[in-house]
Amino acid sequence: MSSSRAKIKKTQNTPRNCLLEAYLVDYDHQLNQSAALIGSNDDLLTEILLRLPAISILRFKSVSKHWRALLSHRQFTLRYDRVSICRGLYASFSHLYIPFDAENKSSPPLSKLDFYPDPNGIRIIQQCNGLLLCGSNVWIPRRGCRYYVFNPVTKQHVVLPMVRGGWKVRKHIRFIGLAYRQSDPVSYKVVCIFRPKRDGEVFYIQIYSSKTGEWKIANESFSTPHYRRFGEGVYWNGAILWPPSCLDPLYFDLNVEKFKKLPLPSASVASLEGLDLVDIPFYFGESRGHLHLVELAHPEKHFHLNVYEMLCDHSGWFLKYQVDLDELSITYPEMIISYAHPSFKQMKIISNQDLSSPKYYFYEVLDVVRGDKEEDTFMVVRIPSKIIRYNILDKSFKLILDIDFKFLGRIGYNGVHRYIETITSF
Structure with a gap:
């Protein structure tokens, strides 16, 4: 002026x-x-x-x-973090950033994890409400991995002390996961599950608390006659849960520090009678306080999915959405392949039962994102060489990222983490 x-x-x-x-x-x-x-x-x-x-x-x-x-x-920090937006996904293995908004692409939030001078490099293990649980890239004999809690926005980090029990415990760690809930004062926990060979089928738990800065050995332990698969744990509503991989899945209630039985959707139980194991669901994760499980709706309808939501008391599931990806498969016929390409070995491939004309259907649900309004809820779907944003209610979809063929097989379910901005200091 x-x-x-x-x-x-x-x-x-x-x-x-x-x-x-x-x-x-x-x-x-x-x-x-x-x-x-x-x-x-x-x-x-x-x-x-x-x-x-x-x-x-x-x-x-x-x-x-x-x-x-x-x-x-x-x-102010609490209010900001509670309304913070998930802006995209970060594929830790390939350092690929997948923005949800294709029109307003932002630069990758993490070019590299160099917040601590770890000579072996650092990888992301889990994301929880904006904070990252990270670990050393290389497992070192006699020491194991070093673990960190890191805020990628503020660049603040904490180096966790070694779990108790020395090398005999560290070499048998089967799972480690972060539990962080926005609260005042700021606090988080890290849960470690290990299974010493001397105890065969028995698993033990240690819990780290940011309030004490120490690990403690939990009284709880459990045994299983079969090896229990611990995938990427999900923190939700005071508990850590894992994608169900057997007919008797468990979750860990942090409030009472005990394992409890995780129910399965009724449709899953009805179709798996007499089996000991279940297929890992297409997707298992949390968004805006809602826990979702995505499964194939019918074995012969390869592009029809059911999205279940868990009740707040962990007592069961209800069918939240029914998703039809038929139109997506018409627009992108590469979702239907005539044979299993070697690069897809680790991916979710569904085959039909007609051996005279075998077909394979390749796609992955990377995320289910709840919006402020129901009509804003969408899925992030990966197909060969592309990542698609699919609106669940109006069935519209758009391409958000083209990916090179070299990334196939490296952007898996366990290697993708949300990027949520949090200004929390701890």
Whole structure:
């Protein structure tokens, strides 16, 4: 505005120019008053700042002492983290970022994990409400892995102490997972499950608490006659759960530190009578406080999926969505392949039972993302060389990323993690 007034002064001082200059002065005055009003009203300022990306919040802390105090206050941090948006997926093995918004692609949030000078490099094990549980890339004899809790937005990290019991325990770790719930004060837990060979089928648990900074040995243990598969654990509603892989799956309730029986959807139980094992579901994960399990709706309908949601008390499942991917398969016929390509060995491939004309159907559900509104809920589906965003309710879909063939077989279910912005300090 000052440059505009300078130009007016250089011209003849006509009544019209005087009127325009007076208007600009008044406009500047009103603008300054509005800025002062917003800057002095913490409630109004908070509502505006809550809608900004995390990187802007961190930068705005340097505006003034008042802004720094406001943006660092735990009340603001809690509100921001509870409305924080999942902006995409990060494939840790290939360092590939998959943004959900194809029109507004952002740069990868993590170019590399170099927050700690680990000589063996660092990999992501799990994401939980914005925080990452990471571990050393290489398992070192006599020491095992070093583990970290890391916030990729603030770059803050904590190096976890070694689990108790020395090498005899560390070499038999079968699972380690993070449990973080936005709370005041900030606290998180890490659950470690191990099975020493000397005890055969018995599994034991240790729990690390950020409040104490130490591991403790839990009283709970359990045994199983078959090897129990621990995939990537999901923290939800005070418990760590795993994709069911047997007819008697369990979950670990952190509130009472005990294993409890995880129910299966009724359709799964009815179709698996007499079997000891079940297929790993197409997808098992949490979004906006909802736990989902995705399965094939019918063995002969290869593109029809059921999305189940678990009840809040862990007592059972209900059918939330029925998804029909037939139209997607018509648009992208590469989902139907005539033979199993060697690169697809580790992927979810469904084959028909007609041996005279065998066909294979390749696709993966990488994520189920709940929106602010039901109509905004979508799936992230991977097909050969492409990743698709599929709207569950209106059945619309769009390409969000083309991927090179070299990435096939490397962006698997266990290697994909959500990128959620959190400004939590711990």
